[in-house]
Amino acid sequence: MRSIQSRLSLGLVGTLVVVGLALAQVSLWLFEVGLHRYLESGLRKESENLLMALVQGPNGMELDQRRISAAYNRQFSGYYFRIDFDSQTWRSRSLWDTELPKPATAGLHDGLELGPAGQQLLVLRADYRRQGQAISISVAQDYTPMRDGFRRMQQIGLGLGLLALVLVLVLQRLIVTRSLRPLERSREQIAQLQQGKRTQLDSEVPGELEPLVAQINHLLAHTEDSLRRSRNALGNLGHALKTPLAVLLSLASSERLKDAPELAAQLREQLEQIQQRLSRELNRARLAGDALPGAHFDCDVELPGLLSTLGMIHGDGLLIRHDVPDGLSLPWDREDLLELLGNLLDNACKWADGEVCLGIRQTLESYLLWVDDDGPGIPEDARLGVLERGARLDEQVAGHGLGLGIVRDIVEAWRGRMDLQASPLGGLRVHIELPRRAGR
């Protein structure tokens, strides 16, 4: 969808161009009409003057040269006349040797071209009667200077109009940018929200945006709250189920069942299944997934705690290194990622002889995570089988964890990929690729 800014600009330009052109055209036309009328009255006065200059001389009708304008005697002066009697035609000297045609009807005519200079003439023909004979006086005036002036005015007007348009557009852009600034701020805040730099949008916004921002904030708070509540409820459920399960497991391996070893074995087996299923499903249900846009995992803050925890659990003999760029922040829920990394590293620590290494890299489309250990590793043909559902990588090592099963659940929930490779340290490398989430 086009931005509000460009829509406004387009609309404004369209309106301005249409209205401006129409206005300019109409005013030019009105001006021209007025000019014609003014010139017509001048020409009419001229023709009347000429009529007055017709005097009865000794040889009949003649023109009194003193009473006509000198411009009629100068060659191509721009002022011309012809007087048609019944039998003869007089022409002004200014016409020289060209012919001023007699307009077919009385009244104003334009568009007549005359002489070598190509003068555009405006001609007025007026018909009179004098002493019983019809006299038709046509007075013409060169219209070219006026037309040129008119053209120039048109050009200047167009230039001014364009200038005004540009000015209006610039001003409009400024004004729109200014009034859309709260919108832009909200947009930036949403971006920050997605990068995990804030948890709520600023509610100091103009009235038009307030319901939107309030609704987003409400949704965020609601999502966070319901996530917290459901995690709490799951924790409580887990607690409620796991403690009795611990009692039962303990009972199943107690001395009291020594006489019924088969019963004890079966009890243990079933209880173990319940326990695994329970842990797995509870862990899966705890995943925040994509619910919170602002979730993020700050490696610098979280990793030291996680690694020292692992170091404490697995003893001092183990070197746990990490190869993570400074200031890296992963766009997923903290608890989910701790669960992922914790289980991965825990698994590696169980198998490692002396060294475990966690690596995280950021690429354009994804985040790469890998955990290396220097343990026995897994032969290439067995790797796929280990990743299959239900396989337990940690069967032979103390800790009945579901390690990689949970990791796989998390990776699947994030639409990532997980595979097992040979580690440069000599053991197994678990390699995970997590695609970036949209808008991050």
Added chain:
Amino acid sequence: MRLLLVEDNVSLADELTASLQRLGYAVDWLADGRDAVYQGASEPYDLIVLDLGLPGIPGLEVLRQWRAGGLVTPVLILTARGSWADRIEGLKAGADDYLSKPFHPEELQLRIQSLLRRARGLANQPTLEAAGLHLDEGRQCVSRSGEDVQLTAAEFRLLRYFMLHPQQILSKSHLAEHLYNGETERDSNVLEVHVNHLRRKLGRSVIETHRGQGYRFGGALQ
């Protein structure tokens, strides 16, 4: 070895107490966080197993108060909240290990065993070694130059304590405090009898008597 078990679920606590006692640990049981804060700091425990969901004061708070008060006893946290976020929080509060419920009793025993050895700075091996003796804690018997010697439960408890504290002079009252829980009557004559039994089975030189001070294990071999 004397343990404090802080767990509010009575059935679980009963089961754990019974199984830990079978393994030769003296166990005191508390169900309330407030009692635990006091007793954990005042009695000389070798290890504390702490549940996090406690009435009175939450387990993590109990642990923080102990650590703030300078208590260095290893603490193993037992909890139904097994997420790594919780685990990290627990270890930050000063726990030494973390076991999430439900767990196999054997796993708890192994964790306790390795925590006790780690606290003494010993490597986590299948058997406990000191002064040429190899103690198998699972079978509760000791071997000396490849030859197994059977032990009674009381002898095993005493020998294990000695082997975890070799070369140290241990007074009778110290031994009694660490071998019996708060409810057992402490009779120092019983201790003497067990020491004599151990000497008979493993040789006189294994445990020296320092008159007026106490016993010392493995001193003659140095």
